[in-house]
Amino acid sequence: MKLIHLSDLHLGKRVNEFSMLEDQRYILSEILDIIDREAPDGILIAGDIYDKSVPSAEAVALLDDFLVRLSARNLQVFLISGNHDSAERMAFGGRLMAGSGIHMAPVYNGTTAPLTLTDIHGPVDLYLLPFLKPAHVRRCFPDQEITSYTDAVKAAIDAMPLDTTRRNVLVTHQFVTGAARCDSEDLSVGGSDNVDAAVFAPFDYVALGHIHGPQQVGRETIRYCGTPLKYSFSEARHKKSLTVVELEEKGHVTVRTVPFHPLRDLVELRGTYEELTLRDFYESAGYRQDYVHITLTDEDDIPDAVGKLRIIYPYLMKLDYDNSRTRAGLLPTDDLEDMPRHSPLELLEPFYEAQNGQAMSDAQRSYARDLIEHIWEENA
Numbered sequence: 001m002k003l004i005h006l007s008d009l010h011l012g013k014r015v016n017e018f019s020m021l022e023d024q025r026y027i028l029s030e031i032l033d034i035i036d037r038e039a040p041d042g043i044l045i046a047g048d049i050y051d052k053s054v055p056s057a058e059a060v061a062l063l064d065d066f067l068v069r070l071s072a073r074n075l076q077v078f079l080i081s082g083n084h085d086s087a088e089r090m091a092f093g094g095r096l097m098a099g100s101g102i103h104m105a106p107v108y109n110g111t112t113a114p115l116t117l118t119d120i121h122g123p124v125d126l127y128l129l130p131f132l133k134p135a136h137v138r139r140c141f142p143d144q145e146i147t148s149y150t151d152a153v154k155a156a157i158d159a160m161p162l163d164t165t166r167r168n169v170l171v172t173h174q175f176v177t178g179a180a181r182c183d184s185e186d187l188s189v190g191g192s193d194n195v196d197a198a199v200f201a202p203f204d205y206v207a208l209g210h211i212h213g214p215q216q217v218g219r220e221t222i223r224y225c226g227t228p229l230k231y232s233f234s235e236a237r238h239k240k241s242l243t244v245v246e247l248e249e250k251g252h253v254t255v256r257t258v259p260f261h262p263l264r265d266l267v268e269l270r271g272t273y274e275e276l277t278l279r280d281f282y283e284s285a286g287y288r289q290d291y292v293h294i295t296l297t298d299e300d301d302i303p304d305a306v307g308k309l310r311i312i313y314p315y316l317m318k319l320d321y322d323n324s325r326t327r328a329g330l331l332p333t334d335d336l337e338d339m340p341r342h343s344p345l346e347l348l349e350p351f352y353e354a355q356n357g358q359a360m361s362d363a364q365r366s367y368a369r370d371l372i373e374h375i376w377e378e379n380a
Helices: 021-038 057-071 087-091 094-098 134-140 149-158 279-285 305-312 344-356 362-378
Strands: 002-006 042-046 076-080 102-104 115-119 122-129 167-173 205-209 215-217 219-224 241-247 253-259 266-271 291-296 316-321
Touching (some): 002 021, 002 205, 021 057, 021 241, 042 205, 057 076, 057 102, 076 115, 076 122, 122 149, 134 149, 305 316
Parallel strands (some): 002 042, 042 076, 076 102, 122 167, 167 205, 205 219, 266 291, 291 316
Antiparallel strands (some): 002 241, 115 122, 241 253
16 A cells, blocks of 8 residues: 655745745646656645635635646545644535545544555555644543643544554644654644654554654654645755655555655855855856845845845845844844744743742643643634
């Protein structure tokens, strides 16, 4: 059984006010080309299909076109909603689309029925588990103590009709403890969204979404495939790829990646204005059609630097300086990505201590964490 694992398309996303729709259209076509070469039995798309819970008309049209083209290949496609998606919007029309081989995970209601594919080694049961918060799961299991994300995911898995003698695949969208994060992902309250990888023990392969860098967590078969495109300069060094999973007989799974070749890369350049505008440099470097973050090391400001640099680098996204003044904190930059990111609880604790002359107690910290999480859940 050959499966292709994708996630975090973030259709409709803007990066530094640049629309990524053209780049997304291009990479989806490349994905279709890879699918044609690989001839998989199914496609797994592990959440964050859209970048916003209310996507733009252009983003909806892009997904519609992609799904139509997948369906025309007589493939079985399995999608779940992520934390950026509206679970209700993603599930709409799901039963109708299933007839065309497009299987949308329904809004979670406490039950998860497997979808089964069969090959020469027998059945493969696929379980679709959309992004969950503890509050979602508590409503389904009011008699269980569910306080953490690990508790929530474990409760959902325990309720699945798993047959561990068969091959089982899970598609889900959570942050698994130990995964390497980057700045383009949502920050949780004090790391409270962590899920222990041990809860995935019954599955032969776990197709994860949420983290943008391709990586395994613990064993090779618990894996984030990552985003198909770079959505932040914190991802500039990522090697974006598609994951191919092959399940032979029970207990034998192989995982490999196929690299992507985007329309435009996301690159970081550093040097003086003179160095970066030398014809020999920019004609040989090949960055003129890429999205660029430039750090100028000139001691003096360059008048209208952005306008001048965009003549050479039309997709310049960010410009800042690194010189003796910026290092001394005398010249502010507009680079919000490089600022430290703190959770609400991390901001609250020093404020509380400054106002009250003492640190928060463990009980106060726990109460504050629960309250912040409740507010986030109510506004999700």
